[in-house]
Amino acid sequence: MPSFQPLVFSGVQPTGNLHLGNYLGAIRRFVALQDSHDCIYCVVDLHSITAQLVHDDLAGQTRAITAAFLAAGIDPEKHIVFNQSRVMQHAELAWIFNCVARIGWMNRMTQFKDKAGKDRENASLGLLAYPSLMAADILVYRATHVPVGEDQKQHLELTRDIATKFNNDFSDRIGQLGAGVDMTVGDERVNGFFPLTEPLIEGTATRVMSLRDGMKKMSKSDPSDLSRINLTDDADTIAKKIKKAKTDPEPLPSELEGLEARPEADNLVGIYAGLSDRSRESVIAEFGGQQFSVFKPALAELAVEKLAPIASEMRRIMADPAYVDAVLRNGGERAAVRAEATMKTVREIIGFVGD
Ligand code: AMP
Ligand code: TRP
Numbered sequence: 404m405p406s407f408q409p410l411v412f413s414g415v416q417p418t419g420n421l422h423l424g425n426y427l428g429a430i431r432r433f434v435a436l437q438d439s440h441d442c443i444y445c446v447v448d449l450h451s452i453t454a455q456l457v458h459d460d461l462a463g464q465t466r467a468i469t470a471a472f473l474a475a476g477i478d479p480e481k482h483i484v485f486n487q488s489r490v491m492q493h494a495e496l497a498w499i500f501n502c503v504a505r506i507g508w509m510n511r512m513t514q515f516k517d518k519a520g521k522d523r524e525n526a527s528l529g530l531l532a533y534p535s536l537m538a539a540d541i542l543v544y545r546a547t548h549v550p551v552g553e554d555q556k557q558h559l560e561l562t563r564d565i566a567t568k569f570n571n572d573f574s575d576r577i578g579q580l581g582a583g584v585d586m587t588v589g590d591e592r593v594n595g596f597f598p599l600t601e602p603l604i605e606g607t608a609t610r611v612m613s614l615r616d617g618m619k620k621m622s623k624s625d626p627s628d629l630s631r632i633n634l635t636d637d638a639d640t641i642a643k644k645i646k647k648a649k650t651d652p653e654p655l656p657s658e659l660e661g662l663e664a665r666p667e668a669d670n671l672v673g674i675y676a677g678l679s680d681r682s683r684e685s686v687i688a689e690f691g692g693q694q695f696s697v698f699k700p701a702l703a704e705l706a707v708e709k710l711a712p713i714a715s716e717m718r719r720i721m722a723d724p725a726y727v728d729a730v731l732r733n734g735g736e737r738a739a740v741r742a743e744a745t746m747k748t749v750r751e752i753i754g755f756v757g758d
Contacts, residue, residue, distance in 0.1 A: 407584055407598040411440045412546035414447035414487065414537070417464035418455070419623030421471050422631040426710075427608035427677040428552030434476040436550060436603075442482040443544055443738060444472055446731075449487045449494065449536060453529040454518055466727045467717070471634055473730070474716035485734030487540065492742035496539035497532070499749065503569050504535050508561055514554070538562040542597045543742045550603040553610040554620060559602040570595030576752045596752060608677030614648040617666025632706065635714050642703040645671075650695045657691030659684055671695075675702050678709045 413433060415425060433444055446468045448461060458464065465486050472484055487493050509515060509531050519526035529536075537558050541549055542565070549559055570577065573596070577583045583594040613619040613630040621631045632644055649667050656662060662669040662683075672690075675698075676683045690698050720727060750757055 406586060407545060407547050409440055409548065410544055410546045411436050411442040411548045411550065411603075412445070412541050412544055413443075413550050414445040414450070414540055415468055415472075416451045417446050417448055417461060417468045417486075418451040418458070419464075420631075420633040420635060421468065422611075422621055422623060422633050423674065423706075423710075424552065424608075424611035424621035424631070425623075426475070426634060426713075427606065427611055427674070429550060430471065430475045430477075431677070432550040432603065432605060433472070436548075437476075437478060437482055440548065442477075443546065444477055444482065444484050445540060445738075446472075446484075446486040447537075447540065450533060453527055453533050456527070465731075466724055467721060469727050469731060470717045470720040471713070473720055473727075474713045479730045479734055483734045483738050484730055485738050486731050489731070489735040490543075490739045490742050492543050492739065492746045493536065493539050495746060496543045496742075496749065497536040499753065500535040500538050500542075500565050500569075501532055503565050503572070504538075504561070506531075508564060509534060512561070513557060534558045534561045535565070538565045541600055542566060543745050544738075545596075545598055545745060546600060547598050548601050548603050550605070553604055556602055556604060559600060563599045566595065566597035566599055569597055573752050576754070580748070580751060582748050582752060596748065606677060607681075607683055608673050611674060611677075612666060612670040614644055614670075616649065617668075617670050632710070634710060635717065636710070637714070638707045638711055641706050641710065642700075645699050645703040645706065648699070650699075654692055654694050655687065655690050655698055657687065659687055662687075671698065671702060675705060678705050 413429065415429060433442065436442055446465050448465050451458065451461065469484060473479065477484060512534055515531060515533065518530060538561065541562055551559065577596045582596050584596070584598070585592055585594050586598060588599055611621045613621050613625060615627055615630040625631060629644055629647055632641055636644070648671065650671070651665055651668065653665070655668060655672070662672060672683055672686050675686045690701070
C-alpha cells in the first residue's frame with residue numbers, strides 16, 4: 404500500500420535577529436534531521452509582511468537567515484533551502500486553504516491574539532490568515548514532519564485540521580482521481596490527499612525563556628537586547644548577557660524537582676543541556692549544589708564555544724551575497740518542481756479548468 408514519503412519541512416521568518424531560542428528550538432533540530440530525512444528549509448518572507456508591511460532591509464534579512472542555516476550546518480545540495488516568495492504555489496495553496504479554514508479557527512490562534520493586541524480590527528487580514536499560509540507551506544510538499552519550537556504547536560494542529568477538512572470535503576473527487584494515500588491516524592486507517600503532519604517539538608530547549616524574565620519567551624521582538632543571545636553576538640557580549648541574566652540567590656538544586664518553582668534557574672539549565680546535547684538530569688548531576696557564580700561562567704564558556712563558530716561562518720557567508728542568492732535560486736527551482744506537482748492535482752481535485 405502506498406503511504407506518504409517521510410519529508411521534513413520548516414520555516415523561519417526573516418524579521419529581527421536570530422537568537423538562541425531559534426537556534427536550540429529550531430535550527431539545531433533542522434541540522435540533526437538531515438541525516439535521517441529528506442528536508443526542505445524555507446525563509447518565509449511572505450509571512451514577514453503580515454505583522455509589518457514595510458521593512459528596511461527585507462532582502463538583507465532573508466540573506467542573513469539563509470546564511471545562518473548554512474553556517475549551522477544545513478546542506479543546501481542534499482536538501483533544499485529557499486525563500487518562500489519565489490515559489491508562488493505557496494500563495495496559491497494558501498488562498499485555497501483560506502476557503503477551507505473557518506474564521507473561528509483563526510480567531511482562536513494565540514499568536515494572532517498576541518500579535519494583534521488590543522486593536523484587532525486594525526490588524527492586517529494577512530496576520531489573521533497567517534496559519535493558512537503556514538499550512539500551505541507544509542502541505543504544498545505534502546510534508547510529514549515539521550520541527551518547530553513549542554510556540555508553533557497550535558499552528559500545526561490547525562494544519563492538521565485544514566488537511567482533514569480538505570481530505571473529507573473532497574473525498575469523492577480524490578477517490579475518482581485515485582489521488583488518495585492511506586495513512587494511520589490514531590488506530591484508524593484513513594485515506595486522503597494531504598498527510599496529517601506530525602510536529603517535532605523535541606530536545607531540552609523547545610521553549611527558551613528571556614534572560615531577564617523566566618516567565619517570558621526569548622523573542623526577537625523583546626525591546627531589551629539583554630533578554631536574548633543573538634546568533635551574531637560576540638564572545639564578550641554573550642558572556643556579559645549570561646552574567647547579567649536574572650537568577651535567584653539559591654545554589655542549583657541537586658535534584659531536578661528543585662527547579663520546578665525556579666523558572667530562571669530552570670531556563671539556564673535547559674540552555675546548558677540544549678547546547679551540550681545533554682539531559683537536564685546530567686547537567687544537574689554535574690552542577691547541583693553549585694552557586695550561579697560557578698555555573699554562569701561555565702554556561703558562558705559553553706555558549707561561546709558553540710555559537711562563536713556559527714557567527715563567524717555566518718559573517719563569512721554573508722560577505723558573498725551572490726553565493727547566498729545562488730543557493731536560494733537553486734533551492735527555489737527544485738522546490739517549485741515539487742510544489743507544482745502537488746498543485747496540479749489540487750487544481751484537478753477542486754475542478755479548476757487548466758491544461
Ligand atoms: P520565528 O522567530 O518566530 O520565525 O521562529 C522560528 C523558529 O524558532 C520556530 O520554530 C519557533 O518555534 C522557534 N522559536 C522561536 N522562539 C523560540 C524560543 N524562545 N524557544 C524555542 N524555540 C523558539
Ligand atoms: N510560523 C513560524 C514561526 O513564526 C514560521 C513558519 C512559517 C513555519 N511557515 C512554516 C514553521 C511552516 C514551520 C513550517 O516561527
